[in-house]
Amino acid sequence: MASPILKPPEHQVAGHSAKDGKLGPLVDGRGLFYKPLQGDGRGDSELSFYAAFFSHPAVPPAIRSFFPGFHGTHFLPSSDGSGPRPHLALDDLLPAFRSPSIIDLKIGACTWPPDSPDDYFRKCIARDRESASPTLGFRVSGVQIQNPGVGADSFWRPLRSRVRVYSVEETRRVLRQFVSRNSPSTDEKLDCDLASVVYGAADGVLAQLQEIKAWFEEQTIFHFYSTSILLIYEKDAAAAAVGRSSGVRVKLVDFAHVVEGNGIIDHNFLGGLSSLIKLLFEVITDPEGDGWKASKVHLSCNNGSLESNASVLPST
Ligand SMILES: Nc1ncnc2c1ncn2[C@@H]1O[C@H](COP(=O)(O)OP(=O)(O)OP(=O)(O)O)[C@@H](O)[C@H]1O
Numbered sequence: 313m314a315s316p317i318l319k320p321p322e323h324q325v326a327g328h329s330a331k332d333g334k335l336g337p338l339v340d341g342r343g344l345f346y347k348p349l350q351g352d353g354r355g356d357s358e359l360s361f362y363a364a365f366f367s368h369p370a371v372p373p374a375i376r377s378f379f380p381g382f383h384g385t386h387f388l389p390s391s392d393g394s395g396p397r398p399h400l401a402l403d404d405l406l407p408a409f410r411s412p413s414i415i416d417l418k419i420g421a422c423t424w425p426p427d428s429p430d431d432y433f434r435k436c437i438a439r440d441r442e443s444a445s446p447t448l449g450f451r452v453s454g455v456q457i458q459n460p461g462v463g464a465d466s467f468w469r470p471l472r473s474r475v476r477v478y479s480v481e482e483t484r485r486v487l488r489q490f491v492s493r494n495s496p497s498t499d500e501k502l503d504c505d506l507a508s509v510v511y512g513a514a515d516g517v518l519a520q521l522q523e524i525k526a527w528f529e530e531q532t533i534f535h536f537y538s539t540s541i542l543l544i545y546e547k548d549a550a551a552a553a554v555g556r557s558s559g560v561r562v563k564l565v566d567f568a569h570v571v572e573g574n575g576i577i578d579h580n581f582l583g584g585l586s587s588l589i590k591l592l593f594e595v596i597t598d599p600e601g602d603g604w605k606a607s608k609v610h611l612s613c614n615n616g617s618l619e620s621n622a623s624v625l626p627s628t
Pocket residue numbers: 321323324325326327328329345347380402403404405406414416453454540542565566567568
């Protein structure tokens with residue numbers, strides 16, 4: 313069989329990209345996503361996580377299904393032309409989708425593991441403070457939303473530099489935009505028409521997140537710093553899914569900063585996940601987004617304390 317042609321993924325919304333001659337992931341068009349092992353120990357750390365996670369007897373099979381399947385490492389030519397290097401071979405999460413709407417949500421108010429080197433901690437906290445992470449416990453890392461009525465290949469893709477500094481209000485808005493049928497770039501009122509099927513259906517995003525959350529309420533094996541939750545769905549399929557499955561997928565990706573849990577609950581991830589669930593639930597119950605008011609919240613983090621005045625909480 314001829315070797316597959318490797319190319320940058322068509323629908324990558326965050327992270328390092330192989331486009332423009334840089335080092336990034338490649339896909340083979342046959343179902344595998346190859347993520348190059350990054351330097352600074354990040355690649356080795358992610359490889360160790362995948363090996364430990366998929367061999368750990370205490371991880372339930374249903375939980376494994378929320379992670380990309382892992383198929384070892386493959387030595388492949390790097391996308392930046394620097395020669396062959398090991399790549400993680402993962403299930404490509406997107407072949408089943410023709411025009412996927414995707415959002416990457418980086419979970420956790422703290423994005424750096426305890427005992428991180430000082431320069432890494434400073435880099436992370438500077439980025440976190442520009443974002444909604446300290447307030448919400450998660451932030452948007454990247455998003456693409458199919459433009460309805462314009463064609464299957466037309467997407468709204470805001471600049472990543474803009475997305476990673478989204479405020480709380482902007483984060484709430486994009487979560488509503490993600491399930492609206494009017495054009496994402498429009499100023500008109502968002503319709504949130506697909507919220508009940510994409511977020512609220514029996515096999516929708518909230519049901520899947522609740523299953524993940526139930527595991528995080530018990531598991532003390534791993535602590536996931538800077539890990540993302542990807543939400544992936546197809547607008548046409550969701551619109552046609554009255555009473556049927558919308559095919560929406562929830563997946564966890566990016567495990568370069570996972571550390572051992574040492575018998576302790578991963579409060580950082582659990583807090584962000586709970587906050588995300590609450591916001592998505594409110595998209596269904598309060599699609600107009602009126603039930604929010606400004607409030608002041610204090611959150612503490614390892615390596616220091618964060619304070620924010622910009623938070624919003626639902627009114628009671
Ligand atoms: N298995 C996969 N299949 C398809 N797409 C994927 C897969 N894993 C990741 N992606 C895409 O690649 C993006 C970045 O993934 P990931 O966070 O693992 O990369 P990264 O370079 O480590 O990111 P960062 O720079 O944030 O650390 C995701 O937002 C998603 O769009």
